[in-house]
Amino acid sequence: MTENESVSAQAASARDEYGLVQMANLVASCRSFRRFDEGRRVPEGFLLELVDMARLCANGANRQLLRFRVVSDPAACDAVFAELAWAGYFKDWAGPAVGERPTGYVVIAAERGAAGKPAAPIVEVDCGIAAQTMMLAARSAAPSYAGCMLKAFTLRLIDVLGLDAERYELKLVCAFGLPAEEVRLEPLSASPDGSIKYWRDDAGVHHVPKRSLEDVLI
Ligand SMILES: Cc1cc2nc3c(=O)[nH]c(=O)nc-3n(C[C@H](O)[C@H](O)[C@H](O)COP(=O)(O)O)c2cc1C
Structure with missing residues (x-):
């Protein structure tokens, strides 16, 4: 066994020994999904429960600067979708087609320190922790939902959501749906x-x- 093989082997045996198999499988299954079954929508209550978990997450100095907008109404989902860019490496793919688009969103914003001033840089970290927590929770559900985090959204999105840009900075869009890929x-x-x-x-x-x-x- 080479030195390199041994770290993988050590990790694999710890996975078994410490009961980490289920968590490891969940993390492995928690990929970015970009095509969904649009006919089976994510219930709004499901998205609210995800936010209820996200609000409990670790965050810098416990300042709890993140704010969340839940979007589940079909017309509102269409409006959010129009402001997103998908899979930057796929130059010839415009994103999910009608029928395979996300059916719910949690948009993460940060409260600015003062009107018009940039939000504290640490909220970027808070945002990642909150987003991944929601992604893992969605994937662990029955049925198993899935999603994609999107940083590629237009500057218009904050207006589309009717949020005050002086007060909030949009950080990340979390798209959800029943996976169809x-x-x-x-x-x-x-x-x-x-x-x-x-x-x-x-x-x-x-x-x-x-x-x-x-x-x-x-
Ligand atoms: C902070 C962040 C921003 C992302 N922004 C986008 C995006 O704008 N559009 C998109 O299609 N995917 C986006 N992704 C998904 C990444 O492309 C994806 O995580 C990466 O390709 C690895 O795939 P995996 O999530 O299945 O491991 C983003 C992911 C993260 C964590």
Whole structure:
């Protein structure tokens, strides 16, 4: 066994020994999904429950500067969708088509310190923690929902949501729905061009290359 193999082997045995298999599987299944079954909508109560969990998350100095807008009404979802950009690496894909679009959103904003002033930089960290918590919760549900975090939204979105731009800074859009695509984790070595770019195969399966444990340990 090489030194590199041994860290993976150690992690795998700890996964078994400490009851981490279920969590590891949840994390592995919690990919970014971009195509959904639009006919089976995410209930608004489900999205509210996600926010109820997100508000409990760790955050800088417990200042709790994040604010959340839940969007589930179909027309309102269409309005949010129009302001989003999907899968930057897929130059010839305009994003999910009608029938496969997200059916609910949680938009994360940060309260500004003072009117028109930038929000505290640490809210970026808070936002990631809150967003991933909601993604994991959605994926763990029965039925298992899924989502995608989007930072690529237009400056118009804050107006579309009717929020006061002097008071709030939009940070992240979390899109949710019942997944209607297959997403697979891959070792970086499987990447067709050797890069970190995700790819889609002829069968429409979305592949996400990840660096190995060995490669991320420093
Ligand atoms: C902060 C952040 C911003 C993102 N913004 C976008 C986005 O604007 N559009 C998009 O399609 N995906 C977006 N993603 C999804 C990433 O592309 C995705 O996480 C990455 O390709 C790895 O795939 P995985 O989530 O399945 O591991 C974002 C993810 C994060 C964490």
